[in-house]
Amino acid sequence: AALGRLLEVDLSKEEIFRLAFESEKIVHGNPSGVDPAISTYGGILAYRRSMGIERLNVDADIPLVVGDTGIERVTGEMVSRVSKMRERYPSIIDRIMDAGGNIAALGVNALKSGDLETLGELMNINHALLYAIGVSSDEIERLVHAARRAGALGAKLTGAGGGGCIIALSRRLNLDRIAEAIRHAGGEAFITEMSLEGVRIEE
Template sequence: MGRTAIGKSNAKIILIGDHSVVYGQPAIALPLPSVTTQVIMRHADNGQTITSRYFDGPIAQMGQNLAGVAALITTLLDRFDGQTTPFTMAITSDLPAERGMGSSAAVAVAITRAMYRFFQRPLNRELLLSTVDIAEKITHGNPSGIDAATVSSDVPIWFVPRQETLQIPFTLRGYLVIADSGIKGQTGQAVAAVARRKMAFPQETTQQIQRLGELSHQARTALATPDLMQLGQIMTDAQQQLKGLGVSSPELDNLTQVACQNGALGAKLTGGGMGGCLIALCPDLATTHQVEDHLRATGATQTWTEAFNLEEEHQ
């Protein structure tokens, strides 16, 4: 048995397809390789302890806020007959929680990778994703699986639930600004709100979900062309559909408007919504800095920038 093992993962954003992916529509998600989560497991003399930004102490004493993590670790210890194996587990993450960047999935992926390495068991992608789902179901209720698929990947993902997960060509040159609205996202509540809306207003809600699916197909086409402006328009259209579904917020609405008023070609929330992050598409670095400055001045608490030239980056 290895005495030390490391598991890693990265952040993600959903470029297009938020919420509609829960209903079988396609989505496009992008990994953010500069924003990472890491889990280090070490053999200990006694006990099983965890250190993280939310809890330090024995794994058996983790609170309800970490129920998904606790269930995942317990399941894996049972799977490996490691219930009495002493170890320490240290979790460090650059990802902000509850901001639609895949924080819970990133932790689950990193834990799973670390534990499989610590107990020296083979782990393929299918097994990784099914294992991570143990934690995600407890944390999010009915996760689409797109978070786990993307935070465990180093390439962009075209995702259709229960059908396909594959890399698609990205040829655009530009930049994405990711901005934290400063309000915790409410993924579980937002998913439940859309489900209730679908029951109350089935025709209208179904049309909005289908429109988001159409926009995902349009975005896939746009990503393979030089038409940066078209993708921006698609993103702004998607934001209007998400606002209509009731999963945006006044803060997100204001910030997306500010981004577009200051040079962004399009902007939308990303992830569950009702808070969390937004993304803005910018044509050049000067515009990117201008958008970041205005977003922070308007209330965004943190921003990140990723070069939107992923085909070249991941060759």
């Protein structure tokens, strides 16, 4: 978006997403595309590379705490690690991937109905699968379990794993307690909400 403004080219959000996705491929090798999709379009999206983007109409209040491990993640390394696991244990890893897809579909239903308890449980199950395929870390686990002990409905790593951040779903009254628990476990914590706007340029 910023480059488009600099070059005086009027880009649609679809064009911004496509260009950002191609740029991410250069940096990460084989990214999912979810990061540029969320950053470009905003709101709550269901995204599959093979099926594209579905915007979800969600009325529920969904407060989140982001916990940052402070450790830089390397997406390419994580993708390579999962690929090697799949080569060694194809029948197991394929079933884990299928389960992840089922969790995502159930999560969409929970979001649409405002069922935060179910959404939190699904986040926890999904995180366990990500741990099983080797993309978690000791630092991530500390923050995830600290958030859950402090009352999070669900907590999981976000992004490629190996470092980076976790997200914790909470009732609003527990946000400060969860954020403090994450900080006490060695992370940096941010209380946040969903942005519906997506990419914008500020003068």
